[in-house]
Amino acid sequence: MANDNTPKRPPLMSLDEALDHVLKGAIVIPEHESVPSFEADGRVLAEDLVSQLQVPPQDNSSMDGYAIRLEDVPVAGARLKVTQRIPAGHNGQALQAGEAARIFTGAPIPPGANAVVMQEDTQLDSSTEVPEVAVQVIPSQGQWIRRSGEDVTRGAVVLPKGTRLDPAALGLAASIGVAKVKVVRRPRVALFSTGDELVMPGDVEPQNMRPGAIYNSNRFFLRALLVRAGCDVTDLGIVPDNLSSTLQAMKTAAANHDLILTSGGVSVGEEDHVKPAVEALGGLNLWQISMKPGKPFAFGFLNPQGACASNKTYFMGLPGNPVSSFVTFQLLVRPFLLALQGVAAVRLTPYRLQAHFDLPKPDKRREFLRVKRNAQGGVELFPNQSSGVLTSVVWGDGVVDNPGAQAIQVGDWVSFYPFAEWLQ
Incomplete structure (x- = not known):
């Protein structure tokens, strides 16, 4: 029997190996910009956010009630003169022996007070010349008092570099007086699909679709996923299934984008032109993964200016089948895009x-x-x-x-x- 000298194809790379490879190639975008905190949802901090003040700035009440001195309430039922009223945003006077201050949630604790009694545990008597309050419980030291700095201390890093800002983080930034934040520039992503069978919704009514034609669903969900991942997206539409058109689309996209993301055309068929186009303009570092769905995934770079140029553009090619495209985006493209923005923890735990x-x-x-x-x-x-x-x-x-x-x-x-x- 004749020997078969056909070289054996190496085993497909595992998903974990592919993700390690992709993340290792992600270089954080060096450009930063300052944006208003109101508009920073989803952006990634380019520097530590350090507090210049205490939060809360001073001791304050966490209840509506009465600020008192413990020594004036040795037993339940002790009566105190209500000598002042302290709403939130106003400072009170120092408490003297036998006095209480009517106080509201968020109001600063007056000097001398060391506890707050909630109004439900008191009984007010307004019949006297100076109103008096009967404290019906024995309070404990510091009860219902929020201490200065118990949330944030001056000089603390409240949000580290690489944090992807969400509504809670934006609220925390506002609580320390931050009106603008320095963030990493959004990744610029060029998106296009390949396939002569693809038709855009609205261009052709369902009853008029030619045999073999399908609507381009991938274009819609991929653009939405890119926006949710914090990207500026250029939609280059549908590229015809030929090598010259694919090469031209790649060259155009590589001029001013960080990443080119394609859907379809990365398999091994005669009409799959994305892979040879990338190899002609740059190189593929990864192609095909041992996973289902999503085997025909590709990762590489484009450098149409030549090998000596440093302004390379990343390339990621997704399968054409919609579920394959959706899953590979989430498992490989999304972590890569977050890594480009400097996010450290990009892997999710199941x-x-x-x-x-x-x-x-x-x-x-x-x-x-x-x-x-x-x-x-x-x-x-x-x-x-x-x-x-x-x-x-x-x-x-x-x-x-x-x-x-x-x-x-x-x-x-x-x-x-x-x-x-x-x-x-």
Whole structure:
């Protein structure tokens, strides 16, 4: 028998190896900009945010009630003269022996007071010339007093560099008086799809679609995902299935973008021109991953100015099937984009939930199964796991990360990633 000298193809790279490779290649964007805190939701801090003051700035009341001196209330029922009223935003006078101050939530504690009694534990007598309050409980030291600096101390780093700002973080920044924040410039991403079969909604009515044509769903959800990941997106539309058009689109996109993201055309068919175009203008560092859906994923760079130029543009190519494109974006593109912006923690930790389904014939590759949580706290499986069935993503609220060749039985504990965290 003749020897087969055909070289064997190396095994596909695992998803973990691919993510390590992608993140290792991510260089943080060096440009920064200052933006109003009101407009900074989703942006990434380019420097530590250090407080110049205490929060709260002084001791204040956490209740509506009466500021008192402990020594004046040795027993329940002790009566004190109410000599002042302190609303929030106003300072009171020092308490003297036998006095109490009517105080409201957020108001500064007057000098001499060492506790606040909530109004529900008091009884006011307004019949006397100076109103008196009977304190019906024995208070404890410091009760209902918020101490200066108990939230933030002066000089503390309240938000470190690399924090992706969310509503709570913006509120914290405002609490220390920050009106503008220095953030990393948004990644500039060029997005285009390939495929002569693609049609844009609105261009052709459903009843007039030619045989073999499909609407371009990927373009819609990918643009939305890029915006949610903090990017400025240039939509280059649909590129025809030929090498010259693909090369020209790549050259145009590489001129002023950090990343080119494509959908379709990264497989090995005769009409798949993205891979050869990238190799002609730069290079591929990664191609095809051992995962399902999402095997035909590509990562590399474009350098149309030549090997000596330093202004390279990253390239990421997603599969054309919509579920494959959606899943690979979340697992590889989103972490990469966050890393470009300087976010340190870009890997999510899965939750452990019980499977309320059977999977007797698993795929040999690592598989991401579209599931939905149920009222019992487990997850149910969408019946059709095809990579072209986008309804599985809309129906589901996450994926089960199932190792290759591992069967699942009802009651097994599985790793679950919720879409809500992917879509933040």
